[in-house]
Amino acid sequence: MDLDGSKRVFQRLGPAAVTASSSGRDKDNKQQKVCFLWRDGRCDRFPCPYLHRELPPPPPHQSVGNGMGSSKRNSGFSRDDHYVGGGGMRRNSNFNNKWGRQQQQHSHGSNNRGVGKKTDKLCSYWAQGKCTHGDKCWYLHSWSTGSFSLLTQLEGHEKVVTGIALPSGSDKLYSCSKDATVRLWDCQSGQCAGAFNVGGEVGCMLSEGPWLFVGLTNLVKAWNTQTNSELSLDGPVGQVYALVVGSDFLFAGIQDGSILAWKFNVATNSFVPAASLSGHTSAVVTLVVGANRLYSGSMDKTIRVWSLESLQCLQTLTGHSDIVMSVLCWDQFLLSCSLDQTVKVWVATESGNLEVTYTHNEETGLLTLCGMHDLESKPVLLCSCNDNIIRVYDLPSFSERGKIYATQEVRSIQVGPGGLFFTGDGAGQVKVWSWTTESIATS
Missing domain, CATH: 2.130.10.10 (YVTN repeat-like/Quinoprotein amine dehydrogenase)
Incomplete structure (x- = not known):
């Protein structure tokens, strides 16, 4: 179990607009546009002509944590409030109407494991x-x-x-x-x-x-x-x-x-x-x-x-x-x-x-x-x-x-x-x- 104990991590989510680096192959083979179906978790195209990554890419060595940016702290007790995800809760986000919209759609990233089994209960x-x-x-x-x-x-x-x-x-x-x-x-x-x-x-x-x-x-x-x-x-x-x-x-x-x-x-x-x-x-x-x-x-x-x-x-x-x-x-x-x-x-x-x-x-x-x-x-x-x-x-x-x-x-x-x-x-x-x-x- 190899951890970096020097990084402070939080069990909360960061901003929705999180970035991830795109590989050189993505840049060569795909348009520099993010797939909106992928964002909604329901893209089933292979190959997809659009990026399955967010833009722009982040700075190198980005750590995992709340907000997914640098989570290093000084040795004191003082802290900032940005750890809960950027600016916190803002009013009237146009993101509201996306909640649960794909609830009945195909779940991207998952498959029907246990096919043929009678139940998905743990033995x-x-x-x-x-x-x-x-x-x-x-x-x-x-x-x-x-x-x-x-x-x-x-x-x-x-x-x-x-x-x-x-x-x-x-x-x-x-x-x-x-x-x-x-x-x-x-x-x-x-x-x-x-x-x-x-x-x-x-x-x-x-x-x-x-x-x-x-x-x-x-x-x-x-x-x-x-x-x-x-x-x-x-x-x-x-x-x-x-x-x-x-x-x-x-x-x-x-x-x-x-x-x-x-x-x-x-x-x-x-x-x-x-x-x-x-x-x-x-x-x-x-x-x-x-x-x-x-x-x-x-x-x-x-x-x-x-x-x-x-x-x-x-x-x-x-x-x-x-x-x-x-x-x-x-x-x-x-x-x-x-x-x-x-x-x-x-x-x-x-x-x-x-x-x-x-x-x-x-x-x-x-x-x-x-x-x-x-x-x-x-x-x-x-x-x-x-x-x-x-x-x-x-x-x-x-x-x-x-x-x-x-x-x-x-x-x-x-x-x-x-x-x-x-x-x-x-x-x-x-x-x-x-x-x-x-x-x-x-x-």
Whole structure:
């Protein structure tokens, strides 16, 4: 498992207008015009006379991350807001009418794997190494269908993995779990490089620059991975479920429905309590920052929009009918998922308020969202569902790209450099995945 630990990566999507380099063969054989069918995820022409790449090409050595530009950070805590995708959510985008438009069309980039099989359900006996049916088994003998490859599986946690992080400047992958431990994994060998007990269930993890934050019950712990210093941030009442950084604030979503904010003091190298944001009537389980706004999702079935300048609530979104499990920013849009079996896409109107512009339906509740780009720099959305499957979709069409299977629910997804990403599931397993140029056939 070869990672570049010095790159800070985010599990959010970058701008829609992502560039990718075109090969010399593309320039020789194709017109310098991008295929609009390819952009919509439904081009089936071979050879196609137009480019299946975006123009213009990017500068060399472009790293994978949110926005897919350079993700290097300085060693301080300060950050900019561009990480959620350029200018954040802009008003009245002409991109709105493309959401889900190819939902019933052929899914570009995927094929009908498992032809002849009775179901696309994972074979539980195969997962345990006990299936004797081989190719004749009616169930899948593969951890994925699509352009993904499982590189390695990291074993050690005894309960659900609740967070995965790659701190800046570190050559270690970090994972946390409800088994009250944080584990370090060597990015070269994939071996566990250490484990320490933090004294209670870990609800979430966040890395920002050299800092690693862990949400516990009634406490947030912070480690500086460069200086090995450790800090304890008091104030939470109950489990800390979500952490995010924005405008030099560290925000924590708490079990009692509050959102606590700390400000980093450079002079004292400490975190000073700054504010407590109240309004949610139940636990805050997801947070994201974008467009100078903080967005919080709660067990009270609502999303609240907060100003990062005044820390006041600007709007309450009530489109979901069950717990809002995950929110993320992509370009000018806010995406949210819920146990109500929907992914909702929100866009700002002329008044500045957010409204639903598209709803994607699943057959089961959703647990978490993660955005990244494939090897062609096309934006994709990973949706972890309650049936232990991660469904991968092209954006904005929501055409299916493939599925990733687990024996228990996947609670954590983290994007890494170079087409890598990581998943953590209810069985305590951390898996390392890579995008591939060819679809993986099941056998």
